[in-house]
Amino acid sequence: MGDPTARAAPSRRFPPGPQSAARARRFVRAALAEAVPGAAPDLLDTAELLTGELVTNAVLHARTEVVVSAALADGGRARVVVVDGRPDRALVPQGHPPYAGAGQGLVLVARLASRHGVESGSDTKAVWFELGPGEPSGPRAWEPPAPPAGARETVVLVDVPGALYAASQQHRHVVLRELGLAAAAGNGLVPAAELVTAHDAGNMISACVAAALRDGTAEGEIRSLALAVPPDAAGAVRTLARVLDAAEAAAREERLLALPALPRGRAFHRWLFGEITGQLSGAHPTAWTVVPREPGDGPAELAPWDPGHVRTSRVPTVAADEQNRIIAVNGPAADLLGWRADDLAGQRLTAIMPEHLRERHRTAFASLLLSGTPRILGRSVPLPALHRDGRLVPVRLFLQTQETADGRTVFVAQLSPRASALGPAPPHTGRRPAGREPDAAREPASVRDPASAGGPAPAREPDAARGAGAGPAAPAADRAGEQRGATVLPALEGLSLLARTGAEIGNAPDLDDGLRRVGRLLTERLAEWCAVDLFAEDAGVERACVVRRGSGEPCAQEFQGRLPPPTEAARGPLARALSGAGPLLLTGPPQADPTSPLDADYRDLFERMGAASAVVAPLRARREVIGALTVARGRRERPFTEADLRLVDDVCRALALGVDNARLYQETR
Template sequence: MSASQAPIRRRFPAHPSSVGQARALTRQTLSEPAHEPLVDDAQLLVSEVVTNALMHAGTPIDFALSLFDGTVRVEVSDGAAHLPVRRDYGTMAGTGRGLQLLETLADQWGVDLTGDGKTVWFELSPPGAEARDDGPQTAPARVAKAEDADDAVTVTLRNVPLLLHAAWHQHAESVLREYLLFRLDDLDAVDEIEMHAAAHEAMALLIESIPAPELGDQPEELLAAAIEPLVSKDRVLLHVPRALVPSFAMLNETLDAALELALAGKFLTPPMQPEMRALRQWLCREVVQQSAGAPGTPWAGLLDVPPQTPPVDRDTEEIAASELALVAADDRNRIVAASQVALEMLGYSRADQLVGRRILAIIPARYHQAHLAGFTLHLNVGRSPLLERSVTVPALRGDGTEALVELTVTTRQSSGGGRLFVAELKEPGTPAGEGE
């Protein structure tokens, strides 16, 4: 190609094969030795941007690649006007990889609104080259606000659990992607991608409208910030274009179908707390019903889940017989064993008074949302700021009173094949190595 030449353009269908085709076109166009330093980064960014357009828009994708004096410019356009937004999730991070890569690797990048959609673009310059100051310039990316739409409805969400929502969003993103890949094996790819894009558009509006709490990285910061009422919001307004309302019903139906497949063992997904499903159903129901004129209903809070007797195996027997104060839970957040020393510390006389209940039974109510969110994020993205660390926390005793305990949680694989979370409890200030 010459120093400055018209872009190479292709239109790719809304199909998974388009990602590979776009990568191959990029590699072919940058095949000359002078462009070799840019090939890997260009292919990686093309993969991310085209995949995002495929998954989140579900429309045909217009791809353009240009060279300007050695600088590569790529433009990826789709038919969804809902623009991506770069959010700083802090310790809640687990999403936004595509935009993070653009910020890290690209010399310049942006998002432009078009008449019927958007264009995500980026530029890469050769090592040592100055950023290009000629050629087309674009305005900074902005979010397409639903309240700008001529026909929108305002939905009022009350008593919104902010931490629970942020964790649910991480779980739902991974489940939606796995569900789509599973369904593409047997069904029409275009229809499935369009359904996925509609569901994701509903999720995008939620994540843009419902703030994620700012939490620190250190255990002390987390324990101070992740409590009620700091992690809930009395009222959140959603400005929903009426054309987007059916997407919330589709989101609800799609995730219900994905959950059924997961329960049937069709694909791998971490266990989900019942509040996560209830929260998603409540959010979607509020949008659909309020859009039809019905009054809103506040989030009802945590569910009353009946105890379930866990199976007994070598691990649970060892924990129950330990001379240390040990409490173990499985990956469904259910207490499966407790030693006699731990039972006495927590105010219980028999194991069957505690074993089988959710771990929430020994956590004060103001920390319930934080525990459920943290447990979900650990299973989904490996976030574990409190694991393998000694922290002093309040524990809820059987009579409803609280007692400070020094707590250290470790994980292990159980002999039954699952994962165990084992907490050792001590009186605060107990020297290391001393049991109770």
């Protein structure tokens, strides 16, 4: 590589200190004003800005003397070159969002320069850009050089949530940059040698993850990454962990401008550093999704924040940003508080709080941001909410945090009416929450009543669906049936069921035991019996678990095992759920297509287990259907209705996430 400063261009050397950025900007402006007579002020302004970014990067990450040159290049463009003495420190464009506090330097150069690039030699690295007339002729994205050759060890990170990684990476860069600037000003909070090592370790991790994301084929938000890490990196990573711990303590004491990390960010960094150091010492990978965490350390939903999830949730939900402003409200929450959802969006959270609690909320919210210490994250707390008409609404608040895809934090609050837990829910009015309708509600009657599948819908439900004596003239005692399932589960009980479902399968030692635990839970609270069917590795279907209330154990010998393969002739509800349809409401035994063994097997299950009504729904994980859940009730219980579909769909989401995590964990082991 030729020396980029060999051209007849004015150049100047600057020491590795923060004051060098301002001095380099002034030098470049003066040099270009002389080299480009009549240069437009905006060209000089842009050159100053980009020079400051590149010199700052060199000071923070290379920590060597910097040589800056500025001259007129071919084509009448102004050319600026920043040279440091660390060719081994490759550029790692971060791609942070515009409001992030770090990682913008290379992004600005790529967006504003006509041409830009990086060249590494044996002793130096030169980063350059050109500004001038004409269309950009160079690449619009950075192409960092290949990492230095040398021995590498593979560290596998299982179940990395992209949004949480982005947020943690941004915070790490901001804290390390502030520590570096403080040290340069003589106010070092950690030993200088440890800070240097921490900077290098942080850059190494970012470069390894960037390379894994660039070279990998994994899709989706939750993915596994294979990092090529130097075999001697464990000590540097431990130093990075100690430096960040010291920085967190300083941030909580308000000795830094940066805010401390929230609990989930701290837990993620502990896991990330522990995986690197542990695997370099011979330990096996442990998935992030199976690591035990304290309340507030992790969300039930690992996908990035999506306002659509709020709108379609059946639980009253309000979401707010880091500025304490409401950014999403669903229909049930708006109805509970007497507002229109659109009217609440954009207001402060205090708009739905009683006046005597507002100051406490402001103090607690500020304390969370300033100290990173949660008080109610991940916990269920009884509080009154403020109705629009001024009355108080007793609710139970469950607050969690989620990250957006670009690294911001969103606070998601579920409001369960406490009164609903003390008595039956109000009669179903037919009104559905805002968002998509259940699939069964959009299907024709012949599908909602699979007993008539393949033919015209009957004028009334079959007797098997209503149950003996369940007609309008039946005695009151018979119409009432058993109390279990007599009403739609209250919101708080539904939220508890979802939380218990995730906990039961997540805390089980293996997948089979987890499915048995979930089966016992569902038959205690929701159904008389349930069945879980899962796709196997060869695309076949296996009945993994069938549990009946009171039996305590699954019906292994009778019903579990390999099922007939789905065929094009299969049109029954199970085949449709395995194809992604549902949740589907069944008001009687499903009709079997004589040419479909899978349909016949499913009908046989209903006849032998006994079911007057049921719901079958797909289990989805990482945008794929991995199986189906069936919950069924006998004729002496209240039949399932469309009002139950949303709850079953939510249960399926929690169950599918647990099944997918358990399978990934087993594969890793």
